[in-house]
Amino acid sequence: MGKRITLSVIKADVGGLVGHTNVHPELLEKARGLLSGNPLVIDSYVTHVGDDINLIITHEAGRNNGEIHELAWNVFVACTEVAKKLKLYGAGQDLLADAFTGNIKGLGPGIAEMEFEERTSEPVVILMADKTEPGAWNLPLYKIFADPFNTPGLVIDPKMHCGFNFEVRDLIEDKKIIFSAPEEIYDMLVFIGAPGRYCIKRVFHKDTGDIAAVSSTQRLNLMAGRYIGKDDPVCIIRCQSGFPAVGEVLEPFAHPHLVSGWMRGSHCGPLMPVSVNDAHPTRFDGPPRVIALGFQLSEGKLVGPQDLFADPAFDRAREQANYIADYLRRHGPFEPHRLHLEEMEYTTMPLVMEKLKERFISMRQLRESKSAAGTT
Ligand code: F6R
Ligand code: MG
Ligand code: MG
Secondary structure, eight states, rough: OOOOEEEEEEEEHHHOOOOTTTOOOOHHHHHHHHTOTTEEEEEEEEEEEEEEEEEEESSSSOOOOOHHHHHHHHHHHHHHHHHHHHHHHOTTTOSSSSSSSOOOOOSEEEEEEEEEOOOOEEEEHHHHHHHHSSGHHHHHHHHEEEETTOOOOHHTTHHHHHHTEEEEEETTTTTTEETTTTHHHHHHHHHTTTTEEEEEEEEETTTOOOEEEOOOOOOHHHHHHSSOOOOOOOEEEEBBBTTTOHHHHGGGGGGOOOEESSSOOOOOEEEEEEGGGGGOOOOOBBOOOOEEEEEEEEEEEEEEEEEEEEEEEEEEHHHHHHHHHHHTTTTTTTTBBOOOOGGSOOOOOOHHHHHGGOOOOOHHHHHHHHHHHHHH
């Protein structure tokens, strides 16, 4: 039997180069330096997507471990100092607390963690996105773990034929529910089709109960009680031998589905799969990006990564994403390109409404006064 390993992916935006587009290499170097050689850590890998730093850490301390969370917090604090020195944009923007308070959840950074016994061979894919929100994983996770048109393993692999259990979170009421796929997919879709509120948090193998996938589900804007930013999400997926093949995990991204985020967290746009080298959203602060890094775990060591979207097979998806971006952009300030009122992170509505409120005339009162006067 293999080692019990915890894989933690913890991310934060602590300053952008330039604006909200990218991370300065000095911040990445700082993070690498602080993680490597730390006695708690078996192995680590630091990367970025857009303006977010992603810390990928393996250890034996289990999920929700205060020391690991504190380590990540301290890394982000140290990176913030570098960002401040360089006057990078929005330095420290995701660190909402003045000090670490035991668990990184609720303090700003996003986190996805899973603990498992390392198999004889343990391939994992880590998805990381910028300029979108946790619900962006709903459609791909559904396709990967419940749709036989995406994942033939659900039909023809005896180790996957039983299906998967989905843990869905209600981010507004802070509740969770487990759905069993495929029997309950129609019920589940009622919820996960509304990704601004209901998010797939975890997926479990139905026969073994093993963890198959976990996503980050923090929503910064709700946590802070005021606008901070949509929380750019991460997701870990175990692959092969009873879990979806690497290619089944990547396949949904050949279709650049529409997600919320993009400019000012207030627009709908296509999620473009890119290599790490292209993970710097520029056009209209986007379009939203997703990267996928593949690792083989070996006694907790992160062997890799392979930059999985650095593949011409995803060129068509990128082309299509650009086409969709053109099409949506021509809607300018109109829905559905601009998000509906409740989903927008930036709005001047209360301000403009206050200014104009005296000029709004009640149609009911107008009708009543006309009918009292005998006119129509
Ligand atoms: C979206 C995002 C950017 C900013 C935009 C305005 O998630 O990060 O689109 O919202 O660049 O940024 P501020 O308000 O910082 O000028
Ligand atoms: Mg930013
Ligand atoms: Mg970001």
